[in-house]
Amino acid sequence: MSRFVLVRLMESMIVLLIMSFVIYALVGLMPGDPIDLMINSDPKLTPADAARLREFYGIDKPLTERYLAWLIAVLGGDFGNSRLHARPVLDVMGPFLVNSVNLMVLSFVLSLAIALPAGIYAALNPHSRTDHAINLLCFAGISIPVFWLALMLIITFSVILGVLPASGVATVGGGGFLDRAMHLILPTVTLTVFSVGHYTRFVRASMMETLRQDFIRTARAKGAGRTRVVLRHALRNALIPVVTIIALSFGTLFSGALITETMFAYPGMGKMIYDSIMGSDYNLALIGLLFATLLTLLANIGADIAYAWLDPRISYKQGGASS
Amino acid sequence: MLRPLALALCLLVSLALAAPPAARAAVKDELIIGMTQFPSTFHPNIDSMLAKTYVLSMARRPFTIHDKDWKLVCMLCTKLPTIENGLAVPEDLPDGKKGIAVTYTIRPDAVWGDGTPVSTKDVLFTYEVGRHPQSGVAAGELYRRILKIDVKDAKTFTLHFDRITYNYNDINGFDLIPAHLDRPKFTEPAEYKNRTVFDTDTTNPGLYFGPYRITEKVTGSYVVLERNPTWWGKKPYFRRIVIKVIGNTAALEANLLSGSIDYIAGELGLSLDQAIAFEKRHGKKYNIRYKPGLIYEHLDVNLDNPVLKDRRVRRALIYALDREAISQQLFDGRQPVAATFVHPLDWIYTPDTPRYRRDLKKARALLDAAGWTVKRKGVRTNDAGKRLAIELMTTAGNRSRELVQQVLQSQWRDIGVATRIRNEPARVYFGETVTKRKFTGLAMFAWLSAPENVPRSILHSKEIPTAANNYSGQNYMGYVNPEVDELLEAIEVELDRDKRRVLWHRLQRIYASELPVIPLFFRADAYIMPKWLKGIEPTGHQYPTSTWVENWRAER
Numbered sequence: 001m002s003r004f005v006l007v008r009l010m011e012s013m014i015v016l017l018i019m020s021f022v023i024y025a026l027v028g029l030m031p032g033d034p035i036d037l038m039i040n041s042d043p044k045l046t047p048a049d050a051a052r053l054r055e056f057y058g059i060d061k062p063l064t065e066r067y068l069a070w071l072i073a074v075l076g077g078d079f080g081n082s083r084l085h086a087r088p089v090l091d092v093m094g095p096f097l098v099n100s101v102n103l104m105v106l107s108f109v110l111s112l113a114i115a116l117p118a119g120i121y122a123a124l125n126p127h128s129r130t131d132h133a134i135n136l137l138c139f140a141g142i143s144i145p146v147f148w149l150a151l152m153l154i155i156t157f158s159v160i161l162g163v164l165p166a167s168g169v170a171t172v173g174g175g176g177f178l179d180r181a182m183h184l185i186l187p188t189v190t191l192t193v194f195s196v197g198h199y200t201r202f203v204r205a206s207m208m209e210t211l212r213q214d215f216i217r218t219a220r221a222k223g224a225g226r227t228r229v230v231l232r233h234a235l236r237n238a239l240i241p242v243v244t245i246i247a248l249s250f251g252t253l254f255s256g257a258l259i260t261e262t263m264f265a266y267p268g269m270g271k272m273i274y275d276s277i278m279g280s281d282y283n284l285a286l287i288g289l290l291f292a293t294l295l296t297l298l299a300n301i302g303a304d305i306a307y308a309w310l311d312p313r314i315s316y317k318q319g320g321a322s323s
Numbered sequence: 324m325l326r327p328l329a330l331a332l333c334l335l336v337s338l339a340l341a342a343p344p345a346a347r348a349a350v351k352d353e354l355i356i357g358m359t360q361f362p363s364t365f366h367p368n369i370d371s372m373l374a375k376t377y378v379l380s381m382a383r384r385p386f387t388i389h390d391k392d393w394k395l396v397c398m399l400c401t402k403l404p405t406i407e408n409g410l411a412v413p414e415d416l417p418d419g420k421k422g423i424a425v426t427y428t429i430r431p432d433a434v435w436g437d438g439t440p441v442s443t444k445d446v447l448f449t450y451e452v453g454r455h456p457q458s459g460v461a462a463g464e465l466y467r468r469i470l471k472i473d474v475k476d477a478k479t480f481t482l483h484f485d486r487i488t489y490n491y492n493d494i495n496g497f498d499l500i501p502a503h504l505d506r507p508k509f510t511e512p513a514e515y516k517n518r519t520v521f522d523t524d525t526t527n528p529g530l531y532f533g534p535y536r537i538t539e540k541v542t543g544s545y546v547v548l549e550r551n552p553t554w555w556g557k558k559p560y561f562r563r564i565v566i567k568v569i570g571n572t573a574a575l576e577a578n579l580l581s582g583s584i585d586y587i588a589g590e591l592g593l594s595l596d597q598a599i600a601f602e603k604r605h606g607k608k609y610n611i612r613y614k615p616g617l618i619y620e621h622l623d624v625n626l627d628n629p630v631l632k633d634r635r636v637r638r639a640l641i642y643a644l645d646r647e648a649i650s651q652q653l654f655d656g657r658q659p660v661a662a663t664f665v666h667p668l669d670w671i672y673t674p675d676t677p678r679y680r681r682d683l684k685k686a687r688a689l690l691d692a693a694g695w696t697v698k699r700k701g702v703r704t705n706d707a708g709k710r711l712a713i714e715l716m717t718t719a720g721n722r723s724r725e726l727v728q729q730v731l732q733s734q735w736r737d738i739g740v741a742t743r744i745r746n747e748p749a750r751v752y753f754g755e756t757v758t759k760r761k762f763t764g765l766a767m768f769a770w771l772s773a774p775e776n777v778p779r780s781i782l783h784s785k786e787i788p789t790a791a792n793n794y795s796g797q798n799y800m801g802y803v804n805p806e807v808d809e810l811l812e813a814i815e816v817e818l819d820r821d822k823r824r825v826l827w828h829r830l831q832r833i834y835a836s837e838l839p840v841i842p843l844f845f846r847a848d849a850y851i852m853p854k855w856l857k858g859i860e861p862t863g864h865q866y867p868t869s870t871w872v873e874n875w876r877a878e879r
Contacts, residue, residue: 032754038371038461045371046464046780047795052456056513084363085542086522095542151573158581166583167574172355172545172565265569265578267543275543278750279363 005301012297016290020074021067023289027282028063034083034280035059057083059280070283080283084276089283093272093291099169100268103260104253106184107191112246114196119203120230123238126208134200141197150190150263157186167265187264191257195249202245206238213237236310243303243310250299351877352562354856357575357584358591361543361568365530366521367498368453368460373867377590378566380869381548382531386427386494388870391862393668393774395493398870399441400427404492406818413487422470423491426481432555436528436536439503443474448502452509459516465496488815489823490775495866504529534559534873544568560858560876572597579851580605586859589614589850590867596723598849599655610852613657614861617772618846619664620724622715622765623757624839626801630711631764635693637838640713641679642686643738649730650844653723657849661842663831664781668863669774671827676835686738695739703739712741714764716756719746724767727843759794760787760801769846774864775827779811782839802839855879 035053038045054060058069073080079089122131158166165171170180210216211234219233258270269288276284362375367383384398397403404410404425411425433441452458453466460466473481484491501520504527508518520527525540534554539547548564567584569575572593578584587593589612593601602611624631631637646660665672690696695703695711703711715731717724725746732742743764747756757766770781780786784803786796810830817823834840850861850868858874 030754031751031756032758036754036758045462047786047792048467049461049463050795051793052463053459053461056457056459081517086364086366086369086517086519088517092542147571147573151577154574154577154581158583159577162581166578166581167569168544168567168583169541172539172547172567262570263574265544265567265571265574267541271543271570 005305008301008304012294012301015297016293019293020071020286020290023286024067024070024282025063027277027280027285028066030277030280032280033059066282070286079287082276082281082284084279084281084284089287092284093269093287096267096269096272097291099266100257100270102180102184103187103191103257103266103268106188107195108253110188110192111195111199114192115199115203118196119200120207120235122200122204123207123211124230131204134204138197138200141193142201144193146190146194146259147263149193150186150260153186153190154263169266183266187257187260187266190260190263198249199242199245202242203238206241207234210234210238239310240307243306247299247303248296250295351855351879352560353565354561354563354586354875354877355565355567355584356586356588357567357569357578358588359568359570359572359575360591362546364516364522365525365537365540366459366500366516366519368449368462368496368500369458369516369519369521371461374568374591377588377867377869378537378546378548380533380867381535381564381872382533382537382551383498384433384533384870386497386499387492388495388866389774389862389864391860391871393670393862393864395490399430399433399499401430402428411491414483416470416485420485421487423484423487424473424481425484425492425494426475426479427494429478430555431478433532434553434555435501435503436531436551436553438553439501439529440477441499441532442477443480444477444502445499446480446497447472447474448506448509449497449500452500452505452512452515453497455512455515457513457515458509462496465494486816487818489818489820491818495773499532501529528553535564554873557873559873564872576601579609585853586856587849587851588868589848589861592851593849594721594723595654595657595847595849596726598851599657601851608854610854610856612850612852612859612861613847614850614863615657615659615666615845615847616861616863617666617774617776617865618848619661619666619770619772620658620727620767620843620846621661621664621770622767622841622843623762623799624765624841625760625762625799626839627760628713628763630713633693634837635689636695636711637841638679639686639689639693639738640735640740641838641841642682642689643734643740644679644731644841645681645734646843647680649727653726653730654844654847657847658844661845663834663842664770664772664778664840665827665831666774666845666863671775671824673828673831675828676831678835681734683737690738690740698739701736701739702741710741711739712743714743714745714762715767716745716747716752716762716765717767718749718752720748728767757799758788760799762799765841766799767843771865777811777814779815782807782834783811784808800839802837804833804837804839807833 033054034057035050038053058066070080081087082089082092085092118134122134125131154166157164164185165183169183216229216234219229257268258274260266261268261271273285273288276288358374358377360372360374362372362378364370365375365379367379386397386399387395387403388398390396395403402408402410404427406413411423413421413423416422429441435441450466450469450472453460453463468484468486470483470485473483475481482494504520508520509515521530526538528536531537531551532553534551534556535548536551537546538549545565545567550559550562569578575587575592579587598611624637626632650656650658650660659667662676662678690703690711694705697704715728717728728744732744735742756762757768780797782798782802784798786798787801788794788796788799807830810826814823814826814830817826848861850859852859855877856875857878858876859868860871861868
């Protein structure tokens with residue numbers, strides 16, 4: 001197993017290296033540069049200023065040259081400075097990351113806490129009224145546009161009822177644990193509503209598929225109780241595709257909550273990455289996106305390990321998987 | 324099995340109901356402002372961003388500024404230097420050209436927030452940073468024009484400029500940097516941008532000398548300003564001002580309604596159509612002020628296009644438009660129609676320029692005269708059978724502009740002109756299409772300018788962006804007129820106000836007659852204030868209302 005993890009980690013490093021170039025090139029190939037944007041917002045900026053600033057920020061150099069300089073610096077432990085925030089990239093990213101971790105972990109745990117029982121219940125009682133109700137709610141969660149839901153939540157709980165803060169991470173000037181928790185509620189609910197629909201559907205489908213398998217019938221024939229059959233035999237097997245989906249969505253959980261973060265003025269990774277791309281802040285955009293890539297890769301390694309735990313037939317001994 | 328779901332919902336609802344309303348946190352001596360951008364840096368001279376100017380204007384003061392009546396006045400200096408009062412003296416330069424020596428005295432009571440007097444040491448340091456090509460200072464032209472600085476004493480200094488221009492005493496962009504804090508960070512100029520105290524220790528009181536100073540900053544989220552005890556002027560009313568950043572305007576609106584913010588800054592708040600819609604729904608609860616300003620919405624014409632090169636076609640296009648009706652219908656008449664690039668509030672403005680009210684007869688006659696005579700399927704063609712079709716571009720997703728675009732398209736259809744709308748995201752549009760003159764017909768966007776701003780980079784023939792000059796310059800139309808070039812050069816160096824006025828008037832007449840650009844409107848900013856908030860006076864120019872923050876107050 002340890003050899004398997006080591007090989008996967010090395011593969012991940014290669015993927016990261018390739019991704020770093022792809023991301024750098026994509027950001028670099030976007031039309032215009034930050035100086036163009038500055039020219040449009042400052043009537044006093046002269047063409048001479050623009051040329052000087054392009055040289056100062058190194059934007060006048062070819063893309064590959066810039067990338068290589070960046071890569072050498074990163075390999076030497078220097079992640080560079082954010083052009084937009086005029087501070088080291090890791091210093092800038094820190095608070096955004098903490099905010100995202102709070103939001104995502106909470107939303108993720110809540111989603112699973114709702115999706116697992118709801119999906120299992122729906123699978124065990126297919127075509128029942130409750131199953132239909134769960135399906136309806138799932139489709140509603142998947143279909144409702146995130147920005148609209150966010151706005152409705154703000155209007156309901158902040159404007160009409162006035163019981164929850166509409167934006168931010170905490171009340172200005174600090175705020176304790178409870179205050180921060182209050183600020184997390186609406187963004188968490190928004191994200192959870194969206195992801196819980198997906199997860200529930202996956203759990204339901206996977207569980208129904210597993211319940212039709214021969215080994216479940218065998219377990220029942222052996223006299224195993226309903227709870228034991230569901231939790232011990234069916235669920236573990238049903239979770240394998242669910243784990244895959246969760247692992248794949250892990251990176252997007254950190255970088256893809258842009259709309260939610262924008263609507264709630266919540267300074268998280270998604271908004272940070274978006275702003276850095278739009279502002280041609282190469283260093284920050286790269287590190288942010290690479291971090292999301294790394295999370296996805298690590299989550300997938302975690303998923304591979306989880307497969308072995310969930311299904312003893314899966315083995316990572318030399319010679320590949322066997323069943 | 325539904326129990327967990329029900330439990331989770333119950334928990335959420337009960338938490339919500341038990342929570343104290345965030346909206347109630349605001350008290351009368353605190354003002355919470357909402358805006359849509361967070362400053363990327365707090366250094367006054369690095370980068371140029373309205374959000375930064377808005378925040379820093381509460382905490383710092385420029386030497387000179389255009390006041391709300393658009394007059395140049397002293398803020399940090401004691402007396403505005405002029406040739407008449409002897410504080411500005413023309414001088415001969417070693418190269419035989421004429422320069423000017425301008426003497427300023429810093430207010431004797433001006434002190435940085437940490438008690439250090441604002442002095443000529445700061446002036447010299449600011450000059451050193453401003454001139455250094457690697458310091459990251461954005462607009463360096465002012466510093467390059469200063470040949471040297473003579474220091475008379477701790478408060479008085481003379482700037483020697485390499486030329487005499489009409490605005491020789493306007494040093495609005497000379498934003499002081501505290502030498503006692505930032506000089507040690509300038510030992511490696513190329514690293515200065517990343518080491519400046521403005522960004523590494525933004526709450527250091529020694530960075531500020533305005534009515535407020537920044538006491539807290541959460542990147543991307545909010546900035547807190549509190550009264551500056553060393554401020555020499557009128558004591559500001561609010562003990563604390565919080566500037567919250569909410570990027571989405573719908574959320575900004577909801578935050579205002581919920582009481583999470585008190586006021587939406589006009590400079591960086593709702594667009595005009597959003598504000599008008601907001602006024603219709605909630606106007607009774609707020610004071611909403613609209614101020615047309617120096618944001619000039621227009622259509623740049625690509626004069627390389629053989630169809631648009633013909634002035635008759637350009638005049639036909641503008642005659643076909645009912646800009647007053649567009650302003651009335653789409654913007655409640657809040658955006659005045661522009662005759663040229665000069666705002667009517669600017670002293671250089673003249674009403675004596677060609678005016679274009681909707682006149683379809685004239686428009687059709689002009690197109691006939693230009694050879695677009697045959698109409699097929701509602702679109703004119705010329706003798707060669709070419710259709711009179713024009714491409715109209717703007718920023719995708721800008722609702723106001725897209726609405727205007729549709730009306731333009733429909734009004735031009737009335738005279739047989741087919742308009743093809745092709746919009747692009749702002750990043751592509753401004754980053755590539757406009758700046759590299761890749762639009763084939765008309766490009767709609769806005770110019771932000773200052774009072775009596777010479778549009779040299781926009782109208783001078785040497786400012787046409789090409790691959791050869793690395794796309795520098797902003798004459799995106801490709802407009803060439805030797806008389807305009809001469810006027811632009813003459814205006815810059817004409818010191819006599821009356822003579823300059825004549826030149827300005829001539830320039831406006833040529834502009835309105837030749838129409839290298841089709842003027843549309845002067846955009847208005849919407850300030851949405853609570854009834855109790857008084858003293859905010861929108862200026863209409865690029866200096867934000869926050870520059871006079873000490874006049875803001877709450878009145879029940």
